[in-house]
Amino acid sequence: MSEQPISSIAKRFGIKASRIKKIRKGIYRVVTPGGKIFSLKRMPKQLARLQWTDRVLRRVQNSGPLLAWRNPQMPEGRRLYVISQKGEPYVLTPWISGREPSPRSLSDMRACGVALAHFHLAGHSGLRGKFAYSRIGSWHSTLRYRQRNLQKKITKAIRNGFSPPINRFVKQHRSEILHYSNQAGALLRSSGYRSYSRNPRQTGVLSHGDGGPSNFILNEKGTYLIDFETLHVDLRAYDLFRVIYNSCKDYNWNFEIAKAILTGYRKVAKLSKTDYELIQVWLRFPYTTYLVLSPFERFPLTTSWLQWALASERKIGSFLQKLDNYAAKHN
Structure with missing residues (x-):
């Protein structure tokens, strides 16, 4: 324009x-x-949703979060x-003047965790009546949808529907990619998700939906959250997954970054065993590979991007083990 x-x-x-x-x-x-x-x-363009977003964010603002x-x-x-x-x-x-937090700074990441926890607490208390725009209860269907789409892309490669280099790469690594996807499904089935989703009034929070370094601003007043077009009601584990994913994927899946985010969050709100289990579900799904195969605008469908994505997925196994150890220590 x-x-x-x-x-x-x-x-x-x-x-x-x-x-x-x-x-x-x-x-x-x-x-x-x-x-x-x-x-x-x-x-x-959904004006009803924009009006809902405005109502709940104004309630949250009155509770103190920036x-x-x-x-x-x-x-x-x-x-x-x-x-x-x-x-x-x-x-x-x-316009919030300041700077984006850097995953290279653990203090920045702790500040993001603290700000997200304050937002969740204020948002939870600001949810009234029947929950609108809630994704609580939809995780199984969402994961199945992504798994089906992933399988369709792999089938397309098997039928030589992409360029020859893409077809060869996907054929060579399809078993590994699908293994990660199946692991995510197994993690969801074995988690406490169903009990959490049966009590949305207790477990639901106002979810930013796309947390990451680019959606926080740090300045002398504190840590601001910005950009609310993906706002909805969900479990807090989803927001924590998004912040961890967007902060760690470009930094070699350094667990110290995730640890700082979680430690900051825990300064304000407790995390349960189920919270950690649910964070792992989405981290284990091969999301980066899924985005490249989509293709997602920021991740073009090329062999080099697929190689980068799969290398990223391979690092998540040890990352999740460290998350398990952290959960056991702090649960």
Whole structure:
């Protein structure tokens, strides 16, 4: 979208844009003549879900966690959304100055764990009535869906449906890839998931849905959570999986990173044996390979990316053993 339509959207929120910078697709940094800075972000088109997101995040804000979300008491925060000419809703939120946490810094990772735990506690207390947008109870079907899709991609390779190098790689390693997928299923079946999912009022939390270093901002005020388009209700283990996965996959699956995240979380909230079991389910599923085969926009379908993905999956076995040891020590 060009700068002129973005300027018009900002004006409908009641602000004048003196400078606009595109951060990435659908996200813009807007600066006013007075020096105020905002984030203008495109959201999914489901307006009912956006309204639900707004209600629960405003409750969470009142409980203390630092979030990049609108303040309806401010002039620029009075409107929840503006619809663009293409029919897409945009939200305007404060631009949080600071830096992304680095997985190389264990103190940064502990801060992320602390912030996530505070968000879960405040979000749990802010959930009222019948849970909307809940994925509690859906883990078995979600895992089966991913397993079927993975099998379809492997079958396509067996039938020479990709380029010759991709076909050869997948044929050579299909047993190993499917073994990891089956292990994830076995872990879910042997976990305490069913008992957890039967008590959503007790075990459910407001889940960010896509936690990782890029969705936290650190500054002198503390640790902010940003970007809430994947917000839903789930078990806290799912958010912990996402933060651990997104923090560790590019850093050789160094368990010290995960340990720092979990230790930070435990400063605020307890973790049970079942929580650790459920984190392991999604970590063991060959998710990176699954994304490359999808193909996911950030992971192109090439032999080199598949080699990188499978090398990553192979490191997770020892990583999970360390997670087991940590759970046994701190349960």
